[in-house]
Amino acid sequence: MILRSGRLDKEMTDEAAEFTSSLEADKEIFYADIKCNYAHTLMLKEEKIIDEDIADNILHALLKLKEEGYSVLNFDPSVEDIHMAIENYVTDIVGPNAGFMHTAKSRNDQVATDIRLVTREKIKDIQNDILDFMDELVDMASNYKESVFIGFTHLQHAQPITIAHHLMAHVQALKRDYERLSDTYKRVNLNPLGSAAMTTTSFPINRELTTKLLGFDGYLENSMDGVASRDFAIEAIFDLSSLCTNLSKICEELILWSTYEFGVIQMDDAYCSTSSIMPQKKNPDVAEVARSKATRVNGELVTVLTMLKALPYTYNRDLQEITPHLWYSFEQSKAVLSIVSKMLLSVKFNEDRCLELAGKNFATATDLADIMVRERKIPFRTAHKIVGRVVNEATAQKMEATDVTSGFVDDIAEELGFDKLNLPENLVKNALNPLENVKMRQVPGGPAPEMVTLAMDNIKKFIKEERSN
Ligand code: ARG
Numbered sequence: 001m002i003l004r005s006g007r008l009d010k011e012m013t014d015e016a017a018e019f020t021s022s023l024e025a026d027k028e029i030f031y032a033d034i035k036c037n038y039a040h041t042l043m044l045k046e047e048k049i050i051d052e053d054i055a056d057n058i059l060h061a062l063l064k065l066k067e068e069g070y071s072v073l074n075f076d077p078s079v080e081d082i083h084m085a086i087e088n089y090v091t092d093i094v095g096p097n098a099g100f101m102h103t104a105k106s107r108n109d110q111v112a113t114d115i116r117l118v119t120r121e122k123i124k125d126i127q128n129d130i131l132d133f134m135d136e137l138v139d140m141a142s143n144y145k146e147s148v149f150i151g152f153t154h155l156q157h158a159q160p161i162t163i164a165h166h167l168m169a170h171v172q173a174l175k176r177d178y179e180r181l182s183d184t185y186k187r188v189n190l191n192p193l194g195s196a197a198m199t200t201t202s203f204p205i206n207r208e209l210t211t212k213l214l215g216f217d218g219y220l221e222n223s224m225d226g227v228a229s230r231d232f233a234i235e236a237i238f239d240l241s242s243l244c245t246n247l248s249k250i251c252e253e254l255i256l257w258s259t260y261e262f263g264v265i266q267m268d269d270a271y272c273s274t275s276s277i278m279p280q281k282k283n284p285d286v287a288e289v290a291r292s293k294a295t296r297v298n299g300e301l302v303t304v305l306t307m308l309k310a311l312p313y314t315y316n317r318d319l320q321e322i323t324p325h326l327w328y329s330f331e332q333s334k335a336v337l338s339i340v341s342k343m344l345l346s347v348k349f350n351e352d353r354c355l356e357l358a359g360k361n362f363a364t365a366t367d368l369a370d371i372m373v374r375e376r377k378i379p380f381r382t383a384h385k386i387v388g389r390v391v392n393e394a395t396a397q398k399m400e401a402t403d404v405t406s407g408f409v410d411d412i413a414e415e416l417g418f419d420k421l422n423l424p425e426n427l428v429k430n431a432l433n434p435l436e437n438v439k440m441r442q443v444p445g446g447p448a449p450e451m452v453t454l455a456m457d458n459i460k461k462f463i464k465e466e467r468s469n
Contacts, residue, residue, distance in 0.1 A: 011078055020317065023075060025324040026082035029114035030070045033082055036113045037090075038062045039213035040193060041101050047206050050100045058101045061093040062086075081320075083107045104201040105193070108227040108315040112192040115323055117214065119188050119236055122330045123181050127466075129334065130178045130243070133341040134171050135463050138456050140345055141167035145449040148434045149264070149354040150363055157361040160434040163349050165447035168455055170250055170344075175462065177243040184235040191216035195226030198314040228314040230304070233326045237301045240333040244294035247340045251291035254347065255284045263353045268346035271339075286343055294336050300325045358434035362391045362401045367431035367440065368409070376421050386413050386421075401432045 012020070026033075038059060045055035065072070065086065073085040074092075091098040144163035151161040191214060194200060194207040200223045207219045220226040257264040267284055275281035304325050307318055357363075368390070369383035390412050394404055406428050410420040430436040442448045445455070 022081045022320045028327050032114040032117040034062050034066050039210045043209045049203050054097045054100050057094045061090040104203040104205050106197040109192050109195040123185050134174050137171050147351045148358045150357040157363045160358040160437050161447045164452050173246045180239040188232045189217045191219040192226035195223035198227050224314045237329045240329045241297045241301045244297045248291045248294035251287040254287045266348040271343045296332050297329045300329045364432045364437045371427050
């Protein structure tokens with residue numbers, strides 16, 4: 001066998017060979033490895049480091065392999081990884097001269113290059129999915145700009161919002177996940193090739209050329225860093241972990257909102273199950289499974305961080321063990337993103353119920369205090385106290401917010417030792433009406449329909465720009 005016959009006297013045991021093999025995860029880098037070998041060989045030819053004819057034969061064999069695909073490779077148990085399988089294939093076609101392909105190259109820089117090539121594709125791919133979801137979610141939200149809903153803090157009724165404003169909060173989180181991936185991409189798309197085993201080579205290789213051929217933005221400027229760094233994988237997995245966390249929050253809300261107690265949404269039957277004993281049940285199983293699967297990526301992040309934390313420079317075979325976790329993180333995130341997108345987009349909001357909740361529990365009370373500050377120039381803390389007591393008293397009398405009048409407020413104010421406020425009745429009514437209340441929040445970032453429209457336009461512009469890049 002090409003690799004072992006020199007230094008080593010015998011083959012690994014089958015168990016040891018299987019134990020250390022990376023072939024399963026290497027499937028992902030099959031085309032990248034051909035590309036990497038191709039660029040390297042072309043560069044060796046251009047720089048006249050290897051014979052033109054030999055180089056052409058190698059290049060030809062690599063193209064043939066690209067055509068024929070992964071299945072033609074021969075994986076006898078002694079083949080350690082995809083690099084050796086590909087080298088064996090080229091050797092079968094070209095003969096021993098195939099060995100020139102490995103001049104000034106090591107599997108160490110080669111695998112680092114391959115992983116970066118594939119990671120950048122996977123980043124772009126999941127970014128497209130995120131953009132599609134954002135786009136559709138904005139469209140969905142645009143149907144609900146005036147649909148009043150209740151906002152929560154501590155999962156207690158807080159202040160009125162609109163359904164659109166709530167959905168757009170998720171869109172903003174997705175945008176940041178997208179942007180984090182773009183930022184990671186910059187550090188992924190750098191070329192380690194030429195680092196060789198760890199110190200480059202004495203052959204006059206041309207790193208600019210391979211960088212260009214492989215479409216990298218630049219090359220890594222330290223050969224030790226080139227072969228040993230995998231923090232780009234940490235970053236990518238973290239980005240995915242954040243994405244999955246945000247998707248999991250969506251699932252959590254769908255699960256809560258679809259309960260009888262909330263009664264805020266109807267989940268599409270296609271994403272629900274029933275009980276084997278309780279015939280009345282409609283359970284949000286898909287959201288539950290997605291909520292749990294989303295956590296897998298967190299595990300992958302910790303695994304990779306832990307693998308890397310005690311590795312001395314430079315290459316250690318431990319690095320091979322990182323790669324499957326990187327691929328798995330992409331695979332899981334993509335699957336969770338796909339199902340959660342479809343599930344959320346198929347939800348029907350029960351708008352009457354949303355409005356009803358927004359009018360309950362004095363969710364509009366902050367605005368009553370705000371009128372006191374604005375109209376009567378009393379400090380917010382004093383207003384807060386009066387309104388607090390108004391709510392207390394009204395609740396005791398089983399009143400709703402809309403039953404509160406200016407006179408009722410004044411009785412309480414006097415009880416607390418303040419002067420009558422004489423707030424105009426129409427202002428009190430408006431402040432306590434959930435829709436009017438929302439419309440008054442005209443500050444950028446707020447739930448007033450105009451402000452939400454502005455945020456939507458900005459997101460649509462962002463999506464368009466990113467798609468044209
Ligand atoms: N399969 C290996 C990996 O994924 C390729 C590099 C092997 N290098 C070595 N020095 N054994 O990291």
